[in-house]
Amino acid sequence: MGLGKVRVLAILFDSLNDNNLPAFSGGDLVSGRVVVEVTGDVRVKSLDVTARGVAKVRWTESRNTGANTAYTQNYTEEVEYLHHYDTLIGEERDEDCAEEGLTVLHAGLHEFAFSFNLPQMALATSFEGKHGSVRYWVKAELHRPWLLPVKVKKEFIVFEHIDINTPLLLSPQAGSKEKTLCCWFCASGPISLSAKIERKGYTPGESIQIFCEVENSSSRVVVPKAALYQTQTFFAKGKGKQIQQLVSNLRGETLPQGKSQSWEGRLLKIPPVSPSILDCPIIRVEYVLVVYVDVPGGLNLSLSLPLVIGTIPLHASTSRSSSISSCCSWGPTETPEAPPSYSELAISESHRRNCLVGCDRSEGGGGSLLTYITEFRYLPPPLYSEVDPYPDPVEVRRPETCPSR
Missing domain, CATH: 2.60.40.640 (Immunoglobulin-like)
Incomplete structure (x- = not known):
C-alpha cells in the first residue's frame, strides 16, 4: 500500500448570504462539508468536527506598589454559546485496511457532511472589539497513526436579530x-x-x-x-x-x-x-x-x-x-x-477567502498547522475629522x- 499525503483539508458551508458569507441566527441549521484530498492511500484513525461559539474578554493592567515595584493584573472572562462535537470517520471499518480501527482514504477527493442546529436561545452577535470578541467557528481534525493531526478552522457569522419595528x-x-x-x-x-x-x-x-x-x-x-x-x-x-x-x-x-x-x-x-x-x-x-x-x-x-x-x-x-x-x-x-436590507451592507473584503486551503506536509515533520479564522470587521468610520468632545x-x-x- 502506497504511503499518501494529505494535500487539502477544508471546510465548506452549504448556505451563504448575498455577500458570499456564512451567516446564521439562533435556531438555524448550520450544514457543510469537510473536504479531504489525498495524494495516495492514507490511513485515518478519525475525522472529528467541533463547533464552538464563545464570547471572550481580556485586558491587562499594571499597577505600581512602591519604589521599583509593580504588578500586573489580568482580567479575563468567557461565556460559551455553542459547543457541538461529531465524529465523521472513526466508527466504520474498512475491509481493505490491514489494521483494526483504521479507515483508508484512497487517492483523490473525499467529502464528509456535517450539520448541527444553533441553540434557540438568544445568541450574541459576532463581534471584534478592543478588549473582547464574540466568535463562532467550526474546526475539523484529521487524526492519523503516529503523525500529528491535520487541522482546519473556519469562522461563521451569527446575527442576533433586532427588529426595529417595535x-x-x-x-x-x-x-x-x-x-x-x-x-x-x-x-x-x-x-x-x-x-x-x-x-x-x-x-x-x-x-x-x-x-x-x-x-x-x-x-x-x-x-x-x-x-x-x-x-x-x-x-x-x-x-x-x-x-x-x-x-x-x-x-x-x-x-x-x-x-x-x-x-x-x-x-x-x-x-x-x-x-x-x-x-x-x-x-x-x-x-x-x-x-x-x-x-x-x-x-x-x-x-x-x-x-x-x-x-x-x-x-x-x-x-x-x-x-x-x-x-x-x-x-x-x-x-x-x-x-437597505442588512445583507446588502458592504463588509470587508478580508472575508472573501478561498474555500479550499491546502496543507502539504512531510509525514515525519511537525510543521505549523493551518488555521482559518475570519475576523468580523467594519468599514472605517468617519470621513470627517473633528476633535472628539467626549474623550x-x-x-x-x-x-x-x-x-x-
Whole structure:
C-alpha cells in the first residue's frame, strides 16, 4: 500500500448570504462539508468536527506598589454559546485496511457532511472589539497513526436579530437644555438647545433625521454639531472597561451672538457597523446620538439621545415621517433614504477567502498547522475629522448598566 499525503483539508458551508458569507441566527441549521484530498492511500484513525461559539474578554493592567515595584493584573472572562462535537470517520471499518480501527482514504477527493442546529436561545452577535470578541467557528481534525493531526478552522457569522419595528424602538427621542456662560465681571445670556429624532431604532445604511433648534444669546460664537458614538463595554472579574468611538458626525453653521439656527431634518448617515449587543453578560455594544453646541473656551452644551442599531429594517408600511412632522414645528423635512436590507451592507473584503486551503506536509515533520479564522470587521468610520468632545477610555465598575455621558 502506497504511503499518501494529505494535500487539502477544508471546510465548506452549504448556505451563504448575498455577500458570499456564512451567516446564521439562533435556531438555524448550520450544514457543510469537510473536504479531504489525498495524494495516495492514507490511513485515518478519525475525522472529528467541533463547533464552538464563545464570547471572550481580556485586558491587562499594571499597577505600581512602591519604589521599583509593580504588578500586573489580568482580567479575563468567557461565556460559551455553542459547543457541538461529531465524529465523521472513526466508527466504520474498512475491509481493505490491514489494521483494526483504521479507515483508508484512497487517492483523490473525499467529502464528509456535517450539520448541527444553533441553540434557540438568544445568541450574541459576532463581534471584534478592543478588549473582547464574540466568535463562532467550526474546526475539523484529521487524526492519523503516529503523525500529528491535520487541522482546519473556519469562522461563521451569527446575527442576533433586532427588529426595529417595535413600539419602543419606533418612539421619538427628544430633549432640551440651556446654559449660561459667565465670568467674574460680566454675565452672558443663555444658550438654548432643543433636539429631536423620529425614532430610537435604526439599521446600518439609514440616515437619522435630526430636528434641532439652537439659540445663542451669549457673547460667544458657537457651532451646533451632531455625532454618533459607539460604546463598547467589557466586564471581567467584577470590573469594567469602556471604549467609545466616533462613528459619524456632522457640523452646522457658525452661530454669532444673538442668532438662532434650525435643523429641519438634517441627515446623518449610519455606516456599516455592528448591531447593538445588549444581552451578553460580558460585552455590550451601545450607540448614542449626541447633539451639542460647541462653545470655544467653555464646556459644550449637549443632549444625548440613545439609539439601538438593529438588523431588521423599517417595514415599508411603517412610516414615521408624517408623525415626526406633526410633532415638530420646525418646518418641512428632507426625504429620507430607504434603508437597505442588512445583507446588502458592504463588509470587508478580508472575508472573501478561498474555500479550499491546502496543507502539504512531510509525514515525519511537525510543521505549523493551518488555521482559518475570519475576523468580523467594519468599514472605517468617519470621513470627517473633528476633535472628539467626549474623550476616550473610561472605566466602569457596575456591570448592571453602561455609564452614560
